[in-house]
Amino acid sequence: MLQVDLWKRVLIWATVVVGLLLAMPNAFYSRVETHNDAVKAIEAGFDTSENRDLAAGWPSYLPSGLVNLGLDLRGGAHLLAEVQVQDVYEARMESLWPEVRDLLRDARDEVGTIRLQPNAPLGELRIKISEPAGMNRAIELVRTLAQPVVSLTGAGSTDLEVRGEDDVLVITLSEAERQALDDRTMQQSLEIIRRRIDEVGTREPTIQRQGFDRILIQVPGIGSAAELKEIIGTTAQLTFQPVVSRTSDSSERPGVGNELVPALDQEGVYYILEQAPVVTGEDLTNAQPAFDQNGRPAVNFSFNPSGARRFGDYTAQNIGSPFAIVLDDEVISAPVIQAHIAGGSGIITGNFTVEESTQLAVLLRAGALPAELVFLEERTIGPELGQDSIDAGKIATMVAFVAVLVFMALSYGLFGLFANVALILNIALIFGLLSMIGATLTLPGIAGIVLTVGMAVDANVLVFERIREELRTARGPARAIELGYEKALSAIVDANITTFITAVILYVMGSGPVRGFAVTLGFGILTSVFTAIFVTRLLIVIWFERRRPKTIEV
Structure with missing residues (x-):
């Protein structure tokens, strides 16, 4: 019997309504974005009448989540920075010198007077002692300062290597400690850069490690690469x-x-x-x-x-x-x-301006970069280029959308119109999900949506073709529709599961634009299966209950 239980109908329509509500703010993007910025400013302590007026521009009882626009759509700044990890070696040895000095001074009777030699190689302390006979004692004392290396690869190793060269005590960092320091320096630099950029309220920056000692930084919505360098380029030691x-x-x-x-x-x-x-x-x-x-x-x-x-x-x-x-x-x-x-x-x-004191406070709150950054590549992407990308994406999406709508209407008549309604809801649900998680939409993400438009009707095509086959066996329309959905379900699930697995692999293994494509593709698969199996079927059932046709044309 062709029917859908009441609780299922309520759940389906509730899901659709929630998805439409979540997607709705994107139709009023500038207005909602201004509201969100004003709310954040008020929460940060800037409770001015201007901010309250801007916050009142969007009802507080409505969702205000937006799909963030990526660098290629919104414009912004792109930097590739190289972290000078060698600076950390030098700082580490400088901080070690007072401990070594105090330790050897207490053993002056055995090692004699000590003198730090200048211009030592990077990551080394070279200390001249006046009593070469006490070298073994000096080595023994300094080795007490060594600590286990805190890393998975350096298990069982210590951080210092101590040796004697005639009357010179040489202290160096072990290879395991250098590797651990490099990794900690990169992780700390990534976190501090992220905190500094978050302090100025930018949306969804991309900050990720590339290779051994490089960091890729992309920040949508910021004025220029020079402005971004001012925010993150200062070490603030x-x-x-x-x-x-x-x-x-x-x-x-x-x-x-x-x-x-x-x-x-x-x-x-x-x-x-x-x-x-x-x-x-x-x-x-x-x-x-x-x-x-x-x-x-x-x-x-x-x-x-x-x-x-x-x-x-x-x-x-x-x-x-x-x-x-x-x-x-x-x-x-x-x-x-x-x-x-x-x-x-x-x-x-000091002789600060208000802007300088504010900037200094931001840098100090975010913490000091452990090493200097050298910027190897910098680009500023203007908002007009981003707008061109948005316009091109809109055209591509609309062309694909209209072509699919026309094809479905001509191929399947009334049932094709039901599939078109489900397709429109499918796009809205994708934006609702993206808004709910605060995802970033990029050009590859738009490509994922365009691909979803084409894939979204696949499930409906399978169902409608199956219904046609059942009608040829002289079954009644109600039974044909019911069997069409039942027998097409396994093929729909199998096809979409394999594509969804591909999207998951792209997200896990990829980065940046690849992930943006994977997110929209994965969400598109979920929403297209939901609209094809549940929404389209519910529309057909409602129509069938009202018209009670003796025959149907698919």
Whole structure:
């Protein structure tokens, strides 16, 4: 008997209505996008009358999810950056030197006096000792600083290799530690770049590792590649270092374990600082733009518990001494410690503009890049090129859509019209699913939708051809329709499962545009099977119940 239970009808129509509601915001794209931006701004603390007016431009009780437009549709910036992972080796050895120095000084009776040799190869510490007979003792002591390598490939290895060359103690990073450092540096760079870009509110950026030491960055909707480089290209290495002295001689030798750093706002002024910082930007938990007591732009900051403890201990022991705040190898401030700072918070002052203080706060909140980025490739894709792509995609989709609609109507008559209604709903459901998960639509994604338009009617063609065959056996129309759906179901499921598996493989193994194609293809398969098996059948059943035809023409 040709019938569909009431609960099934309710569930089918409810699914269709929900899909249409989710897809609806895309028909009012600019309006909904403005509403979403205003809501985010209000949530971030910018609760102005202008933002409230913009937020009221779209009803809050309606869905507001949109299909994000990719770089090739919206325009934006494309960068390919190379991470200078060697910088991390140098920083690691610099941070190790104070520990080695203190350890060998305690054993001065055996190793004699020590002196750090300058211009050592990258990733090496070379220390000259005055008592070569104590070399074995020095090696034994320094090896106590070695730690197990934290990586799957370096299991059982230590991070340091120590050897002696006559009267020179040589400390290097092990190969396993270098590989682990490279991997951690790349992962940290990816995460920090992602956080910095997220801070400025861009939509669905593509940030992924390419090869050994390169990162691909694509950000739709941003003005230019230069603007993107300003956001992510600054290392923002913040340190708080003890001041040894101040000088105006740029050629003065700072001494072993110290460094000469220029002042940011005072030309010709240099500070000699201890290389080992008390705390670094990694200990920061928050940074916000603010104003100092004189109304000048500044940045408030606060440390995590361990950083706050070290900062508090140092300020308690060094009241009256200057203390340098160093950003990217420039002293931006060197205040004198007036009292014990126990709260783990403070303020960075300088000759900032409001924009500079805001940008500095963004960089500090996102964290410091562990190594310098060298940009190998940069492109700015204008929105007019993206609009051309959208227009071309629209034309391709409409041509395919109209051709399929006409073919189905001419080939199957009234039943073809039912399939056309289901096809229209199918496209809406695809956009509803894409909006629900916040997916990004690219040109390959549009190709996936166009392909889905052609594939969506396959299931209906199988069903209708099967109904034709059943009608030739002199069965009644109701029985022919019922058997047509029953016998075509296995072929429909088999064909779509294999295509869906292909889409899953493309998504898992591919990247960027390939994934965009796989997402729209996979969603298109799900929605086309749903509309063909359930929606089209329900439309036919409703029509049949009302007309009760003695014969049908397919």
